[in-house]
Amino acid sequence: MKKIAVIGQGYVGLPLALAFAPHTQVLGFDIDEARVGELNSAIDRTKEADQETLKATLQLHAESAGARGYAASSSEEDLRAFSIYIVTVPTPIDEFNAPDLRPLRAATRMLGKVLKQGDIVIYESTVYPGCTEEVCVPILEQESGLQFNTDFFAGYSPERINPGDKVNTLTTIKKVTSGSTPEIALAIDGLYKTIITAGTHLAPSIKVAEASKAIENAQRDVNISFVNELALIFDRVGIDTQDVLKAAGTKFNFLPYKPGLVGGHCISVDPYYLAHKAVQLGYHPNVILSGRRVNDSVAEFIASKVVKLMIRKDIAVKGSRALILGVTFKENCPDTRNTKVMDLFNALQDFGVEVDLVDPWADANAFWLEYAVNLISLENAMNGNAYDSIILAVSHQEFLSIDLSALVKEKAVVFDIKGVLDRSLVDARL
Structure with missing residues (x-):
């Protein structure tokens, strides 16, 4: 097999490079010198690579004098050998x-x-x-x-x-x-x-x-937008969307999509690539872009719903404190790229709410560099029963058995976006 250089050592490039490494010489190229240094020390901040596999491929490269195995580099000159x-x-x-x-x-x-x-x-x-x-x-x-x-x-x-x-x-x-x-x-x-x-x-x-590739994620985006629109409708009807989906799901051919914030590096991005090409060719993609509009409106809906629930409980909105649990775009993953939790954060701040963010999976330094917002630890959040509202945004395993009473004031609003908490403990869910 010819020698392979994989350009970009993130969530996609690193697993790919390591898969090829037992078969040939593989160079993992990345412009981030700190990332390259970490990888050559068998450290993967994305948690996508198994550390033992990374160590083994680095060792294979050393033992085979570069004939096989993996090494990372940020030098463009190193690419010439591939x-x-x-x-x-x-x-x-x-x-x-x-x-x-x-x-x-x-x-x-x-x-x-x-x-x-x-x-x-x-x-x-x-x-x-x-x-x-x-x-x-x-x-x-x-x-x-x-x-x-x-x-x-x-x-x-x-x-x-x-x-x-x-x-x-x-x-x-x-x-x-x-x-x-x-x-x-x-x-x-x-x-x-x-x-x-x-x-x-x-x-x-x-x-x-x-x-x-473009239609894989556009299809998911449109399907999720449908259930998100249902959530907006059923909120006005006064019934629980999760209950409706559970009932409808008893039909053998009902697709089990769930409502929620649609972020990340693929589903919330790829449809725009397909739409871009369509517009270039003179066609306006109504379905694709309408799905994007619905999904992008969900954060604003949740923020408004939380504020309405606070008003019903006679909680002063301006100056109140909210805690959002989870900032990554999905559960049990450190990836914060294009997370729509930040849309929710900004929407609550627009109402005058002071918002704290907690996420045990996200890298606090990387999050600050990307969004200029600090993360706090769950332990710090639990000091003082200080919050007027809590929003569970990401169903990390650490949040599933959390003691909400250790986080909230006596009178508070709990909103469960993911529908995973005990219903007796929440005021509303998406």
């Missing part, structure tokens, strides 16, 4: 919900400078259909001076990592593959078959593979 480049950099959206391709373009320009005859560049970052060939390939040609599909080749294999999931992992999820020529497509498919035990699906083109 023949296959897999790009796993973030593809976020900007403040206007438009694709932000700056990390992707930067990584592509860097690779263009080291590209050689016969090299293959495979993209795993989520993009809109056509992006690889319309945006990335021209950059590679310009920077390298090489000709696409003659001197170098490209492929696309969308990432399907589910952060925090220790059952559905990289190797146990079927992998979609594609390549820029029929021969390269087969070579790329064969490459992934060496590590994906669930098997692969060879798409007929790069655009098809790109589109498959």
Whole structure:
């Protein structure tokens, strides 16, 4: 197997690099020098990599003199020794919900400078259909001076990592593959078959593979928006959404989606990539964008509901204290990228509420750097029974048996977004 460099060592890139490491020499490239230092010391702040596996692949690299195994680097010069480049950099959206391709373009320009005859560049970052060939390939040609599909080749294999999931992992999820020529497509498919035990699906083109990723998360987003809209309706009816879903779920073909805050690096972002391409082609995607509007309104709804409940209990809203339990975008995972809990935090502050945030999974320093907001410890939150309202936003295991009485004043509001707390202890849930 040819030597592989994986560009980006986050939630996607690191597990991928470690999976290939027993088979060939793998370089985990990242521009974050601190991250590279941690990885070379067998420390993974994302908690996606098994520490023993990371140690073993680092040791394999040392014992085999680089013939196999894993090492991390932030040196662009180190990339020149590799023949296959897999790009796993973030593809976020900007403040206007438009694709932000700056990390992707930067990584592509860097690779263009080291590209050689016969090299293959495979993209795993989520993009809109056509992006690889319309945006990335021209950059590679310009920077390298090489000709696409003659001197170098490209492929696309969308990432399907589910952060925090220790059952559905990289190797146990079927992998979609594609390549820029029929021969390269087969070579790329064969490459992934060496590590994906669930098997692969060879798409007929790069655009098809790109589109498959975009619609996976757009479909989930639309389905969740439907139950979120139900929650808004049933709140006005005066019935519990969870009770309705439980009753409807007795039908064999009812899909068990739950209402909630829809954040994270995929579901709340990918639909905008697909919508961007549609608008480019003169079509306004009504369903996709309406789903986004509903899901983006949920935080404001929850904040308003909490305030209304406080007023009913004669709790002064302005100057009151609220505690939000959980800031990551999902349970038992440290990933805070694009968390919609911050929308809830800001909405409550707009009502004059003083808000504290607790999350035992999130890295407090990284959270401060991203959001300029401090996290407090659960122990500090429990000192003084100080809160007028509590919102359970993320169902981390540490929160499931929490003693709410140690956190609230005698008269307080408890809102359970996730529907996991004892109903006798909460005033409302989504």
